[in-house]
Amino acid sequence: MTSRLSSMPAWARWMIYAASGVLLLTIVQSISDTDRLTQISTSREMLRWAVPIFLAGLGGLFSERAGVVNIGLEGMLILGMWFGAWGSIEYGAWWGLLIGIVGGMIGGLLHAVATVTFQVDHIISGVAINILAPAITRYLSEEVWDSPTTSPQTAEVGTWDVPFLAGGTIFGWESPDWLLTASKWEIWYLSDVAQLSRGLLRSTSWVSIIALLLVPFTVWLVWRTRFGLRLRICGEKPAAGEAQGINIIRYKYIAVIISGGLAGLGGAFISTELSGLFQGGNSAGRGFIGLAALIFGNWRPGGVLLGALLFGYVFGLDLKDLDGTASHAMLLVNAIALAGVAAWAFSRRRVADTVLASALGVGALCWWLVADTVPSWWSNTLPYVIVLLVLVFFSQRLRMPAANGQPYRKGG
Amino acid sequence: MSAAIELTGITKRFPGVVANDDVNLTVEQGEIHAICGENGAGKSTLMKILYGMQGADEGTMKINGEVVDFTSPTDAIDCGIGMVHQHFMLADQLTVLENVILGAEPTLTGGRLDFKKAETHLREVADEYGLTVDVHQMIETLEVGERQRVEIIKVLYRGAEILILDEPTAVLVPQEVEALFENMRELKASGTTILFIDHKLDEVLKISDSITVLRHGKTVASLKNEGVTAHELAELMVGSELPTPATTSSTVTDEVALRLSGVTVLNEANRPVASNINLAIRKGEIVGIAGVEGNGQGDLVDAIIGTTQISSGTIELLGNDITYESVRKRREAGVAYVPEDRQHEGLLLSSPLWENAALGHQTQAPFGSNWWLNRDGARRQTEAIRQQFDVRTPNIDVAAHALSGGNQQKLIIGRELTSNPDVLIAAHPTRGIDVGAQAAVWDDIRAARRNGLATLLISADLDELIGLSDTIVVILRGEFVATLSPDEVTPRDLGAYMTGAALQNGGVA
Ligand SMILES: Nc1ncnc2c1ncn2[C@@H]1O[C@H](COP(=O)(O)OP(=O)(O)OP(=O)(O)O)[C@@H](O)[C@H]1O
Ligand SMILES: [Mg+2]
Numbered sequence: 001m002t003s004r005l006s007s008m009p010a011w012a013r014w015m016i017y018a019a020s021g022v023l024l025l026t027i028v029q030s031i032s033d034t035d036r037l038t039q040i041s042t043s044r045e046m047l048r049w050a051v052p053i054f055l056a057g058l059g060g061l062f063s064e065r066a067g068v069v070n071i072g073l074e075g076m077l078i079l080g081m082w083f084g085a086w087g088s089i090e091y092g093a094w095w096g097l098l099i100g101i102v103g104g105m106i107g108g109l110l111h112a113v114a115t116v117t118f119q120v121d122h123i124i125s126g127v128a129i130n131i132l133a134p135a136i137t138r139y140l141s142e143e144v145w146d147s148p149t150t151s152p153q154t155a156e157v158g159t160w161d162v163p164f165l166a167g168g169t170i171f172g173w174e175s176p177d178w179l180l181t182a183s184k185w186e187i188w189y190l191s192d193v194a195q196l197s198r199g200l201l202r203s204t205s206w207v208s209i210i211a212l213l214l215v216p217f218t219v220w221l222v223w224r225t226r227f228g229l230r231l232r233i234c235g236e237k238p239a240a241g242e243a244q245g246i247n248i249i250r251y252k253y254i255a256v257i258i259s260g261g262l263a264g265l266g267g268a269f270i271s272t273e274l275s276g277l278f279q280g281g282n283s284a285g286r287g288f289i290g291l292a293a294l295i296f297g298n299w300r301p302g303g304v305l306l307g308a309l310l311f312g313y314v315f316g317l318d319l320k321d322l323d324g325t326a327s328h329a330m331l332l333v334n335a336i337a338l339a340g341v342a343a344w345a346f347s348r349r350r351v352a353d354t355v356l357a358s359a360l361g362v363g364a365l366c367w368w369l370v371a372d373t374v375p376s377w378w379s380n381t382l383p384y385v386i387v388l389l390v391l392v393f394f395s396q397r398l399r400m401p402a403a404n405g406q407p408y409r410k411g412g
Numbered sequence: 413m414s415a416a417i418e419l420t421g422i423t424k425r426f427p428g429v430v431a432n433d434d435v436n437l438t439v440e441q442g443e444i445h446a447i448c449g450e451n452g453a454g455k456s457t458l459m460k461i462l463y464g465m466q467g468a469d470e471g472t473m474k475i476n477g478e479v480v481d482f483t484s485p486t487d488a489i490d491c492g493i494g495m496v497h498q499h500f501m502l503a504d505q506l507t508v509l510e511n512v513i514l515g516a517e518p519t520l521t522g523g524r525l526d527f528k529k530a531e532t533h534l535r536e537v538a539d540e541y542g543l544t545v546d547v548h549q550m551i552e553t554l555e556v557g558e559r560q561r562v563e564i565i566k567v568l569y570r571g572a573e574i575l576i577l578d579e580p581t582a583v584l585v586p587q588e589v590e591a592l593f594e595n596m597r598e599l600k601a602s603g604t605t606i607l608f609i610d611h612k613l614d615e616v617l618k619i620s621d622s623i624t625v626l627r628h629g630k631t632v633a634s635l636k637n638e639g640v641t642a643h644e645l646a647e648l649m650v651g652s653e654l655p656t657p658a659t660t661s662s663t664v665t666d667e668v669a670l671r672l673s674g675v676t677v678l679n680e681a682n683r684p685v686a687s688n689i690n691l692a693i694r695k696g697e698i699v700g701i702a703g704v705e706g707n708g709q710g711d712l713v714d715a716i717i718g719t720t721q722i723s724s725g726t727i728e729l730l731g732n733d734i735t736y737e738s739v740r741k742r743r744e745a746g747v748a749y750v751p752e753d754r755q756h757e758g759l760l761l762s763s764p765l766w767e768n769a770a771l772g773h774q775t776q777a778p779f780g781s782n783w784w785l786n787r788d789g790a791r792r793q794t795e796a797i798r799q800q801f802d803v804r805t806p807n808i809d810v811a812a813h814a815l816s817g818g819n820q821q822k823l824i825i826g827r828e829l830t831s832n833p834d835v836l837i838a839a840h841p842t843r844g845i846d847v848g849a850q851a852a853v854w855d856d857i858r859a860a861r862r863n864g865l866a867t868l869l870i871s872a873d874l875d876e877l878i879g880l881s882d883t884i885v886v887i888l889r890g891e892f893v894a895t896l897s898p899d900e901v902t903p904r905d906l907g908a909y910m911t912g913a914a915l916q917n918g919g920v921a
């Protein structure tokens with residue numbers, strides 16, 4: 001089964017994942033008292049949350065593939081938020097994004113100097129950046145906008161409606177909106193698919209589109225090019241690269257700076273496309289969650305995207321879920337997923353894992369049965385719980401770059 | 413024609429040691445030049461200097477008659493030098509192809525890797541020298557012998573004219589050594605100059621044209637390989653006689669220390685890599701396992717240590733069933749372990765020696781208790797190991813990576829033997845250890861055996877296997893196919909059993 005899946009082309013595999021994910025949601029929705037699991041706004045919110053998480057996670061991928069743990073992503077994201085807003089206000093929307101990237105890159109450079117040149121512990125340096133970034137942006141806001149926490153309105157790069165599927169215009173002609181039509185048919189599953197798809201394809205930010213295109217681009221860059229091979233050797237066995245005449249330090253620097261730039265783009269997206277202004281605290285820990293997505297995604301671009309979408313879904317659902325019924329229904333989704341894990345562990349004859357997954361699954365099921373709503377802290381915690389569970393059950397399948405986090409000295 | 417390599421007055425100091433002290437070395441064009449010397453004599457350091465990985469403090473280097481000053485391996489590579497390191501320089505998670513092309517990648521426009529061209533070139537090189545590898549395998553799935561081949565292909569791929577091989581034969585079984593020597597002769601015929609390091613003197617005498625001996629960082633002799641004997645060479649290296657690993661009288665008792673009954677180990681694809689293994693090692697007995705690398709001996713060791721779950725069968729230690737015990741429980745119950753790859757499984761390379769000496773015994777006196785480490789006790793014990801096993805190091809606070817390969821190995825042996833184990837699982841215990849220290853390790857194992865130690869010995873060195881073992885079992889494709897008495901078997905016969913040739917011919921005459 002798994003082998004047949006992995007021999008498929010990537011897009012086909014993704015279609016299957018998506019289709020079965022929506023099927024699960026549809027089934028759960030039909031036996032619970034919410035209709036939010038598959039609404040248009042749910043998937044729109046999912047994407048809006050997922051994009052910065054994904055960009056931060058992808059930043060983490062570049063850095064950790066080169067052997068530098070980057071817990072400073074949150075700080076770099078915050079720098080991106082500020083510089084993105086500032087650039088956008090001063091020079092316009094696209095410049096804002098670019099300047100946001102540069103802001104994140106400065107954070108990355110700082111991390112590279114500390115960890116690569118001065119061999120500071122990666123975690124310590126990252127934490128320092130996370131503490132520094134909010135302080136610096138606060139100071140800068142005070143200086144530039146006379147307000148420590150908020151900026152004026154920013155410009156935004158705008159959105160795109162996909163023609164035919166989501167009613168976009170082609171040369172001024174308004175194309176039909178097929179997905180909207182389909183979602184009104186109210187056919188079980190089919191309309192749910194249509195709704196969720198339309199949320200993704202209607203008024204989609206250009207940044208989101210760029211972010212999605214970064215998945216194949218990263219695969220190409222890191223796994224198909226000379227640059228990528230050399231970058232990966234830094235994270236796998238730098239001494240081997242050095243022995244082959246590769247300047248490890250240079251590649252580590254480049255990787256960590258790229259990492260900061262991607263987190264910076266994520267930050268700029270938050271202020272210019274999501275909030276429309278810089279506001280301290282708006283990062284909402286998305287840099288950290290990006291790191292969680294990186295682990296969830298097994299240090300691969302597609303996996304990081306999947307993690308970001310999953311976490312984005314949980315957060316996005318919670319946002320519009322004032323009465324807590326949708327999050328309540330998510331408990332049932334959790335229970336089913338855990339049952340799947342238990343079955344998988346059982347087929348591998350892993351007794352302890354089977355028992356644990358079943359127990360947790362039954363726990364989630366009981367909670368779903370006895371309660372009508374769940375508190376909102378639960379949705380905020382869920383991404384971390386998911387990552388913990390992934391680590392518990394799948395740690396043997398996770399492949400962190402072998403030399404990730406290790407100090408590197410020339411001439412070993 | 414000028415010499416291929418001419419080093420004069422090379423000196424290299426590390427904190428507390430002078431690794432190279434005014435070393436001179438001349439290697440002629442197109443010769444095979446061996447470098448010998450005890451552990452820590454400075455052989456690897458000298459080679460790393462020649463390869464630009466470390467800078468010399470003093471001295472000059474000439475390559476093909478021209479003075480050079482290397483600041484990184486790139487410079488050396490540009491001069492046509494290639495090096496195979498003592499410890500593999502391969503990334504486990506990358507494919508053979510990726511590892512080989514690294515640093516000399518053929519590219520298309522836009523920096524895209526030209527895998528097709530790379531593969532073609534790799535195959536050309538591999539075919540030319542008869543080196544077979546599966547280019548798309550991940551390194552982690554390869555056996556050590558295959559990894560060695562990848563390392564050599566890596567160097568040849570770049571068309572190196574001067575080849576440095578640091579202890580290439582340490583990890584190879586005799587047949588593979590033969591194949592390697594054949595490759596080396598071919599390379600020499602095509603004009604390549606080869607510098608290689610080896611502790612096995614018979615191999616040195618067999619293949620080399622000239623020999624340089626180092627001792628305590630100094631050149632003590634440089635001679636042509638004409639009429640030199642192994643004894644003279646050993647004399648030059650360590651100032652003592654060549655030891656032989658002959659066992660003294662049998663000390664085997666009746667009491668079984670380790671018993672494996674019907675043990676089967678499956679790999680990830682659910683295929684048996686060790687099937688229905690029955691084995692009993694009694695106190696005072698050494699059982700040797702002979703087999704070509706990758707026939708299941710590694711999986712068997714993992715199963716005994718507890719790093720692999722067995723799918724059926726039982727493992728008993730001193731009559732107690734330990735099949736489902738954790739690695740730590742097994743170790744605490746008296747299982748000592750010398751892993752086959754010291755840097756992968758044996759040491760924390762960036763931790764100090766005293767922490768490394770506690771590794772695996774951290775919960776037991778004198779290193780600590782269940783919760784706490786006992787620094788003083790650990791340090792005292794480490795000092796004891798250092799003296800008893802002659803671990804050459806300035807002090808016990810240096811990181812393990814600063815030790816020479818052989819001294820790292822001695823530290824591991826010392827750690828395991830001083831823990832007073834009941835059972836010793838030793839995979840290639842004297843790999844990389846010089847002839848003098850090898851004799852000492854053999855003596856230590858024999859002494860422990862007299863005191864009732866049960867040992868499972870795996871070794872690619874067939875003389876060692878025959879000399880130390882009380883019984884030899886041959887493993888082939890995960891099964892024990894023969895049980896032999898070391899008194900009656902020669903390395904040649906053993907080689908035939910290991911490849912299965914003897915079994916097809918109905919036994920060795
Ligand atoms: N990076 C380092 N830092 C400190 N000391 C080092 C370092 N590398 C080597 N040494 C020391 O230099 C000396 C020579 O080491 P080297 O590795 O050259 O020995 P060797 O002749 O290759 O021995 P072996 O046969 O055991 O491999 C040793 O005493 C070792 O401890
Ligand atoms: Mg050495």
